[in-house]
C-alpha cells in the first residue's frame with residue numbers, strides 16, 4: 001500500500017478512537033515517541049523503587065514493612081509491564097536497560113530526591129504516587145494498545161499505593177509533636193517536586209503538540225497539575241497539615257485553587273543530572289545489574305542444559 | 314506535518330539522545346520473550362495478559378506468577394514462547410472478516426417468531 005494511504009488509515013483510526021496495535025502501520029515519529037515515553041515510564045518505575053527501598057529494613061513495624069515491600073514489588077511489576085509494552089515497538093529490553101545505565105535514557109526526576117525520614121515514605125505514596133496516578137489514569141486512554149492495557153493494570157494497583165501513603169501520614173499527624181513535625185517536614189520537601197512531575201507550563205511549549213494530536217497524551221501538563229493541586233489542597237485538611245505555599249488559595253471564579261510559582265531552574269537542574277541523588281540512583285541500578293549478571297548467565301546455561309537433555313531423551 | 318516532537322510531558326522527556334534513537338530486533342543476550350495467558354477463575358478461558366523474559370518455561374511460569382498474579386488474578390497460567398505465536402496480518406483484516414458481515418442468518422435475531430415462542 002502506498003504511504004499516504006497507510007497514513008490516512010492510521011489517522012482515521014486515531015480519530016475514531018481505534019487503538020493502534022504493534023503490527024499496524026504507524027508513522028516513524030509515533031513509534032519513536034511511544035518508545036521514548038514508555039521506556040522512560042518503565043525506567044521511572046524501576047528507579048522509583050530505590051528511594052522507598054531505602055526504608056524497607058527500617059520501617060517502624062512489621063505491618064508497615066510488609067506494606068512497603070508489597071508496594072515496591074508492585075513498582076517492579078509496573079516496570080516490567082511497561083518494558084514489555086515498549087518492546088512491542090521493536091526496541092530490545094537490553095538496549096533499554098543499557099540506555100538507562102549510560103544516562104542516555106531519562107526517568108522521572110522526582111526519584112532523584114532523598115528519603116530522609118520515615119514520613120517521606122508516606123509523602124511519596126500520597127503525593128508522588130498521587131501525581132503519577134493523575135497521569136496514568138489519563139494514559140489508560142492512550143492510543144497505543146499495549147501501553148493503554150499496561151496502564152489499566154497499573155492503575156488498579158496504584159490506588160493502594162496512594163492510600164497507604166496517606167494513612168501512614170495520618171498516623172503521624174495524630175502522633176507526638178515530633179511525629180507531627182516529621183510529617184509536616186516531609187510534605188514541605190515533597191510538595192514542589194511533586195508539582196514538577198507534570199512537566200513545564202503549557203505556555204512554554206511552543207511547538208505543535210503532536211503527542212496530543214496522536215492521542216498519546218490526552219490532557220496538558222497544566223490541566224493535570226491543576227487537577228492534582230485541587231485534590232491535594234482538600235485532602236491535606238484531613239491531615240491538619242499545610243502545604244508550603246503562601247499563595248495557595250481557592251479561586252471562586254475559576255473554581256480551582258490558585259498556587260505559587262514553581263522553581264523551574266531546580267527542575268531543569270535535576271533533569272540534567274544535578275539533583276541530590278541522580279548519581280547515586282544510576283550507580284545503584286548499574287550495581288544491581290552487574291551483580292545479577294551471574295544469575296542471568298547461570299539461568300541461561302541451566303535452560304540450555306535442560307534443553308539438550310530433553311532433546312537427547 | 315512536523316514529525317519532531319519537542320513538547321515535554323510528564324513521563325516523556327524529549328532529548329536528541331534519550332533512548333528512542335536506536336530501534337533493533339531482539340539481541341542475543343536477552344532471555345527469550347514469552348507470552349502469558351491466565352485463567353482468572355476455574356471454568357473460564359485463559360486470556361492473554363502480557364509478556365515477559367525468562368530463560369525457560371519453568372522460569373516463565375514462576376515470573377508470570379510474580380508479575381501478573383500478585384492479587385489472586387488467576388488460578389492457572391499458560392506461557393508460550395512469543396516466536397511460536399502466528400498472527401493474522403492486520404492488512405488482511407478486511408478480506409478475513411468482511412465475508413461474515415452479510416451472513417446475518419447466523420444470528421438468532423434474524424428469525425422473527427410469534428410472540429408465544431419468541432423467547433426461544
Ligand SMILES: [Fe+2]
Nearest residue numbers: 045074075078
Ligand atoms: Fe507504579
Ligand SMILES: [Fe+2]
Nearest residue numbers: 075129158161
Ligand atoms: Fe505506585
